Amino acid sequence: MYISLHHLPGLFGPLLVPALQWALNRSARFRQAWAARDPLTRVVAILLLVAGAIHLALVPGHTGYPVQQTLFLVNAAAFGACFAAIFMVRWWRWPAALLLLATIVAYLVYVGSGKEELDEVGMISKLVELVALGLVLAPHRRRRRALRWTGATALFMAMIFMTGTVGYAAEFRPGAGHSHGGATGPPTPEQRLAAQRLVETTAAGIDKYHDPNVALADGYRPDSFTKAPSSHWTNERYQHDGHILDPQRPETLVYANTRHGPVLLGAMYMMESAGQPAPQPGGSLTVWHTHDNVCFTVLGGISIAGFMSPFGGCPIASLSVRTPQMMHVWIVPNPKGPFAEVDDEWIKKLDEQA
Amino acid sequence: MSTPQRAATPIVLFILLLLQAGFGLVMGSALLLVGILALPAGTWLGGITLATAAVVVLLAVGALRAWRWTRYTALVFEIALAFGGLLALLLKPDLLALLTSVGVPVLVSWLLVYRWPARITRAETQPAVG
Numbered sequence: 001m002y003i004s005l006h007h008l009p010g011l012f013g014p015l016l017v018p019a020l021q022w023a024l025n026r027s028a029r030f031r032q033a034w035a036a037r038d039p040l041t042r043v044v045a046i047l048l049l050v051a052g053a054i055h056l057a058l059v060p061g062h063t064g065y066p067v068q069q070t071l072f073l074v075n076a077a078a079f080g081a082c083f084a085a086i087f088m089v090r091w092w093r094w095p096a097a098l099l100l101l102a103t104i105v106a107y108l109v110y111v112g113s114g115k116e117e118l119d120e121v122g123m124i125s126k127l128v129e130l131v132a133l134g135l136v137l138a139p140h141r142r143r144r145r146a147l148r149w150t151g152a153t154a155l156f157m158a159m160i161f162m163t164g165t166v167g168y169a170a171e172f173r174p175g176a177g178h179s180h181g182g183a184t185g186p187p188t189p190e191q192r193l194a195a196q197r198l199v200e201t202t203a204a205g206i207d208k209y210h211d212p213n214v215a216l217a218d219g220y221r222p223d224s225f226t227k228a229p230s231s232h233w234t235n236e237r238y239q240h241d242g243h244i245l246d247p248q249r250p251e252t253l254v255y256a257n258t259r260h261g262p263v264l265l266g267a268m269y270m271m272e273s274a275g276q277p278a279p280q281p282g283g284s285l286t287v288w289h290t291h292d293n294v295c296f297t298v299l300g301g302i303s304i305a306g307f308m309s310p311f312g313g314c315p316i317a318s319l320s321v322r323t324p325q326m327m328h329v330w331i332v333p334n335p336k337g338p339f340a341e342v343d344d345e346w347i348k349k350l351d352e353q354a
Numbered sequence: 355m356s357t358p359q360r361a362a363t364p365i366v367l368f369i370l371l372l373l374q375a376g377f378g379l380v381m382g383s384a385l386l387l388v389g390i391l392a393l394p395a396g397t398w399l400g401g402i403t404l405a406t407a408a409v410v411v412l413l414a415v416g417a418l419r420a421w422r423w424t425r426y427t428a429l430v431f432e433i434a435l436a437f438g439g440l441l442a443l444l445l446k447p448d449l450l451a452l453l454t455s456v457g458v459p460v461l462v463s464w465l466l467v468y469r470w471p472a473r474i475t476r477a478e479t480q481p482a483v484g
Contacts, residue, residue, distance in 0.1 A: 038362065040362035040365055040366070043362065120449050123450055124449070124450060127373075130373065131369060131373060134369035134372065134373065135365065135366070138365045156376075160372075160373060160376030160377070160380065164376070164377070164379075164380025165384075168384050225392045227391060292446075306385050309377060309384070310380075311454050312450035312451035312453070313381065313454060313455050314442065315381060315385055315400075315402075315403055316402055316403060316406065319442050319445055319446075320442065321446055
């Protein structure tokens with residue numbers, strides 16, 4: 001996951017908290033009120049301040065977006081009011097819980113509807129709010145209240161599950177989980193020609209692999225996504241052979257998993273190591289990408305174990321590494337272009353038409 | 355007369371452990387879904403992840419009720435988690451992973467070691483009588 005430039009100031013928001021705490025501690029009345037609160041309430045107070053400070057720090061990063069700026073400002077003020085309420089009234093828990101719930105749900109609506117991309121600052125902010133919500137909901141008095149404990153736990157778990165599910169859904173949106181780099185300007189006529197040549201030479205180079213048995217004989221092996229619309233077949237011998245963008249030795253082939261068996265869709269060129277710069281003969285037409293949300297396991301050979309959780313973790317016994325740069329070249333008429341991402345739904349339709 | 359307040363540590367431990375169980379619940383469910391739709395390995399990995407999440411829920415309840423076995427079981431689990439998180443960070447630095455895979459386990463471990471309710475610690479350290 002990445003950090004959006006708009007959200008970068010939010011990371012520094014929590015630095016405001018010690019300064020604010022120091023300023024408030026200068027008042028004897030506040031020191032007295034602070035000392036009178038139990039440790040759990042003090043933890044909640046700090047978490048509310050942190051959440052408010054993050055939202056306040058997000059305001060300058062959203063210049064030109066008056067709606068978001070206003071919402072962040074109102075949210076920060078509301079967190080500040082809840083912080084103050086802790087020291088002034090006994091009924092602060094319900095307003096605080098409602099504010100935390102509303103803040104989390106509003107973010108999920110923004111991310112879920114695609115108005116905002118999922119990023120680390122957003123998730124860190126949600127983690128702070130989730131922990132604060134859990135602590136606010138937890139019954140704090142020594143009474144046997146099984147129903148309240150059950151309700152609070154269920155609501156807390158439901159909010160974590162909802163945050164994670166919306167986060168995963170946002171990560172799987174087309175284009176997410178990818179990083180693109182390189183040339184961005186419009187391609188020159190020479191670059192257009194070079195891109196066209198790359199498609200043609202690739203189609204000629206992998207023509208023999210229309211028969212998957214030839215690919216198997218040459219050392220290509222399918223990945224674990226056997227039930228997905230398409231599979232990547234990788235040749236480990238070609239991954240570190242010193243050949244880059246060689247249509248005779250593409251590192252990976254892509255097959256559609258159809259009812260009639262594997263159907264060749266194209267090739268995927270891959271650089272030898274992560275961070276290695278890639279050539280762009282077609283300028284912005286031939287854009288490479290990396291994956292930063294894939295988890296690999298070494299159990300039973302290196303294979304894909306799953307995808308990084310929106311909370312930043314991988315499944316048991318697997319790790320996420322930044323992949324080398326890679327570029328697809330499709331020899332089928334991909335509606336988005338010969339180098340663009342291919343849509344799984346389009347592959348399914350291809351299968352139905354076949 | 356006001357009702358006495360609960361101790362803070364068990365509640366904080368309960369919430370942090372539930373948060374970790376929530377991470378497992380989200381990931382396990384996603385893996386199961388991916389397993390059904392595309393990736394065969396996802397099914398068993400999802401099962402293991404969900405089972406681990408269930409154990410963490412049990413640890414959370416144990417922490418709240420100050421069950422003695424919870425302290426050491428959770429400590430071993432959290433230390434393993436923190437080391438795994440550190441290894442992952444060495445390969446790919448990530449702020450969110452630093453917080454969730456290292457920060458939370460370290461905080462929970464610290465609470466388990468230094469803030470476990472005193473009455474439990476005393477009961478454990480006192481020799482059995484009779």
